[in-house]
């Protein structure tokens with residue numbers, strides 16, 4: 001601002017640059033503005049071109065949730081089964097101390113950011129008073145048949161600021177029409193009820209279990225369906241989107257979020273958010289490893305979600321009380337999911353009294369304490385940070401952006417430079433256990449290979465050999481007496497664009 005002149009430039013990589021000058025004349029109180037459009041972007045300033053496929057705004061918001069709760073609670077909670085047959089008496093459902101606020105407060109305290117509830121599992125019992133069936137809470141002793149578990153959980157989520165999602169099993173072993181076209185109407189009617197009654201739903205979960213023997217309205221037979229065609233998913237998804245435009249769909253095949261291919265709590269170390277799902281459908285066998293890795297050249301952004309239970313089963317069973325996962329086991333799962341760029345959907349099943357068991361609460365609480373203490377002090381902020389190469393651009397893309405806590409700024413290299421190092425240096429030697437790296441995925445997932453070297457005792461030593469990064473990568477280093485680390489981006493699909501580095 002020399003005198004009363006303001007010079008500026010506005011640019012977006014896909015548009016011409018706008019150069020403007022504003023002159024304010026104090027004496028005459030007038031303003032003169034000059035505007036010029038430049039039809040090409042000066043490479044001097046241009047931001048890296050996006051490398052598609054890219055996440056949608058909804059998927060970006062989903063990535064930021066990182067970990068959230070899965071709740072399996074239904075008829076099986078009372079029968080001790082994992083898969084009900086569909087002929088269970090509705091009289092059995094009676095959680096006398098049911099308190100959705102106890103569940104959701106526990107989840108919020110554990111740093112879980114959403115809840116996905118089994119509104120209907122494979123046995124067909126509905127946790128809400130559906131107009132389309134009598135096999136629901138309305139026919140149970142719970143709150144004298146006036147209860148609505150879905151409503152209370154959705155309201156508790158709103159009260160504690162958590163997002164709410166639904167699981168509506170496509171396979172229904174109770175319904176007489178399962179296997180025919182009429183059942184699709186029933187399924188869509190129920191979906192419409194859920195998506196128009198309980199407020200915003202962030203995610204809809206389709207599990208892959210399909211067809212088999214069941215009660216089916218009393219016929220007690222085996223019903224087989226062709227999972228690739230029977231459900232006519234595209235029409236159902238269109239319906240759901242018309243009712244809740246922001247909803248994201250999870251299934252083995254996406255289309256918004258993909259299954260990680262196992263129920264043990266991990267994605268592979270190499271985890272691409274990219275996937276080509278054209279030939280896939282929920283329940284397709286033999287693609288587990290592909291789901292756990294993603295596809296480097298996939299044609300859509302379909303990131304992985306890791307669903308795993310805190311107990312051996314998905315539903316509560318008293319005889320599994322001694323086998324609740326420990327804080328250490330949960331932390332390992334966290335590193336193998338969130339720490340590899342996936343989201344974690346951790347199942348915590350309430351018991352038949354309608355409350356979370358104290359052992360599960362204890363495990364969640366100590367897991368949270370463990371995360372808080374391990375990630376308490378980010379020493380990247382105390383380091384001098386530099387890069388072996390930085391994209392030209394008047395300081396717009398400098399390495400300081402990596403530790404500024406701002407997810408919108410990033411360090412990048414020039415378009416032709418696909419490998420470069422970031423060096424963090426401390427005045428006093430440190431103990432370094434974890435290094436956290438985030439790509440600026442708004443511009444695509446790029447990194448294929450990286451390594452981390454540590455300088456200890458005057459010598460550089462490689463402590464991590466890694467592949468993909470994506471939304472987040474937490475690498476374990478475990479080194480002491482370390483005065484510097486060097487993060488070497490070795491290979492990338494296009495110039496590295498990194499938004500955040502943390503060191504613990």
Ligand code: FUL
Pocket residue numbers: 082083207208209307314
């Ligand atoms: C599977 C189901 O068969 C299990 O019962 C459980 O709900 C799990 C999360 O998904 O497909």
